[in-house]
Amino acid sequence: MNARIPTPSRLATALAMALLLIACNKTDEVAETEAPVAEPPTAPPPTPTLAIKPAEGAVDATDEAVAATKDQIKAAAAASREKWRGKTFEEFEATVYKEPGEDGKYIIDGDIAIPDRKLLQEYFKDIQNGLNGTAGGKLIVNQIGGERPPGMPTAIAVNLVNGRPDIWNSAGKKQLKYCVSTTFGARHASVVADMAAATQPWEEAANVDFLYVPAENGNCKASNQNVVFDVRPVDVGGEYLARAFFPNDQRAARNVLIDESSFQLAPDEELTLVGILRHELGHALGWRHEHTRPESGTCFEDSQFQPLTSYDRFSVMHYPHCNGGGDWSLQLTGSDKAGAACIYGKGSNNTENLSQCLFQMPDVATGSVATENFPTETLALSQMKQYGPFDVKPGSLVEVHMSGAGSSAGDPDLYVDFSRPPELSRWICRPFLSHANEICDLQLPLNRRKVYVMVRGYTAANYQLSIKYVRP
Numbered sequence: 001m002n003a004r005i006p007t008p009s010r011l012a013t014a015l016a017m018a019l020l021l022i023a024c025n026k027t028d029e030v031a032e033t034e035a036p037v038a039e040p041p042t043a044p045p046p047t048p049t050l051a052i053k054p055a056e057g058a059v060d061a062t063d064e065a066v067a068a069t070k071d072q073i074k075a076a077a078a079a080s081r082e083k084w085r086g087k088t089f090e091e092f093e094a095t096v097y098k099e100p101g102e103d104g105k106y107i108i109d110g111d112i113a114i115p116d117r118k119l120l121q122e123y124f125k126d127i128q129n130g131l132n133g134t135a136g137g138k139l140i141v142n143q144i145g146g147e148r149p150p151g152m153p154t155a156i157a158v159n160l161v162n163g164r165p166d167i168w169n170s171a172g173k174k175q176l177k178y179c180v181s182t183t184f185g186a187r188h189a190s191v192v193a194d195m196a197a198a199t200q201p202w203e204e205a206a207n208v209d210f211l212y213v214p215a216e217n218g219n220c221k222a223s224n225q226n227v228v229f230d231v232r233p234v235d236v237g238g239e240y241l242a243r244a245f246f247p248n249d250q251r252a253a254r255n256v257l258i259d260e261s262s263f264q265l266a267p268d269e270e271l272t273l274v275g276i277l278r279h280e281l282g283h284a285l286g287w288r289h290e291h292t293r294p295e296s297g298t299c300f301e302d303s304q305f306q307p308l309t310s311y312d313r314f315s316v317m318h319y320p321h322c323n324g325g326g327d328w329s330l331q332l333t334g335s336d337k338a339g340a341a342c343i344y345g346k347g348s349n350n351t352e353n354l355s356q357c358l359f360q361m362p363d364v365a366t367g368s369v370a371t372e373n374f375p376t377e378t379l380a381l382s383q384m385k386q387y388g389p390f391d392v393k394p395g396s397l398v399e400v401h402m403s404g405a406g407s408s409a410g411d412p413d414l415y416v417d418f419s420r421p422p423e424l425s426r427w428i429c430r431p432f433l434s435h436a437n438e439i440c441d442l443q444l445p446l447n448r449r450k451v452y453v454m455v456r457g458y459t460a461a462n463y464q465l466s467i468k469y470v471r472p
C-alpha cells in the first residue's frame, strides 16, 4: 500500500505533479471511506486538482547556496543509512513503486525507471553504505564509483553512466524508431498525433530523427526488436503520468508508458499529453531533470549528470513544483534547444548560439570496421573472463553484444571499460540484467584507444560474445 501512495514529500519531487495530486486525493478518499461516515453519501468525490504553481523560496545559484544544498544531500544520505540500517532488501523493495506486469520496472524520482531487481538491490546496498539517500521517501543517489571527468561541475543536463554521457551515437540518433501500440484503442490516433507533436520540437532543436513505424503497432511491446522503443498504455493508478528511459537502457526497458491519468487531464489546464511527452522524450534523448541541479534548491536527485548550458528554471526538464519557473505546458526553452544541439548538433530549426555549450560531444570517428565473434563460453558462479584489450580508433563507436547460448544460458553480466580491465566496481558500461542478453554501444573518448571487456557469472552461465569496433 505504501508503495502506491506517495508521501507528500515524495509527491513534491515527482514529475507528474498533477497526477501525484490525484493520487494524494485518492488516498484521502480511501481514508474517508474507511472512517465512520462523516459526509452524506451524495457528496461528490474529490475533484483532482491540477492547479499547479511553482514552489516558493527559489534560491539563487550562489556558491554558498549550492554548498548548502550539497550539505543537505549528505545529511539526507546519512539519515537514510540510519533509516535502513539492519533492514532487509525486501523491506526496502516494498517501499518502491513497481509497475504491474511481468516486465514492470521500479520507479524512482517520479518517472525514472530502474529496469531490473538486481539494480535495485545494488541501489539499496548503496543506501545502507551512506552513498545514496532517501529523504522523506524521496530517493537520492550520489555519484558512485566509475570515472569522473576532471573538472566536471556538479550541475545538469545529460545523464551520465559512470561518468560517461548516456546518449545516442551518430547512427542511432537518426534512427529513433518507435511504434504506438494498438492497445490504445479508440485513443490510438490521438496518441500518434501527440507523439508527432512532441517529437517535432526536439527534431527542430537537435539533429535527431524520431521515426514512426506504424507497421509495428500491432506488436508494439518491449520485446519488439524492429523498433528502438515502444509507446504503450499502462495502468499504474496515477503513480506517474508517463515514463520513458535513457539511451543506454537495454531494449526491454526502452518504453514510453502512458498512464490512464494522462488522458484525464482537465482541458483548461496547461498540462497536456503533448507536454508530458515532450518531457519524456527529453529523457529518451539522455536529459536528466533540470531540477536535480543544486541551483534549484530542492528536488535534488543525484550528481550523475553533465551540465550542457547554464541552469534553466524554465526548462522542459524542470518540474515546475521544484522551484521551477515554468507553468505545466512543458515547452522547450532556448537553453533546452541549445543543450540538445550541444550533444547532437543543430536540428532543422535552431537559432541558438552554441557558444553557450558547457560540454559538447566530439564528432564520431569513422574508419575500417572490425568484427570479432567469440565461441560459446561457460562460466561458473562468480567466475570472470577477460577479453581484449582491443585497439580502437579514438572517438569511434564500439558495440559489444552478449547473448545467451543454449537452453541454460543462466545470468552472465557484461562489463566494458576503456582504460583498464573492468572490475566489479569499475566499468564504463554494465547493463546488469537478470538474463544473458546484454549490449554496450559506446563512443570512445578522444583520449582513449583501447577497449577491455569482461564477463562474470552472476550465476553459472553459457553465452556468446561479439565486438564490433573501428581499427586505429
Ligand SMILES: [Zn+2]
Pocket (backbone or CB within 6 Å): 015, 110, 111, 112, 279, 280, 283, 289
Ligand atoms: Zn521526468
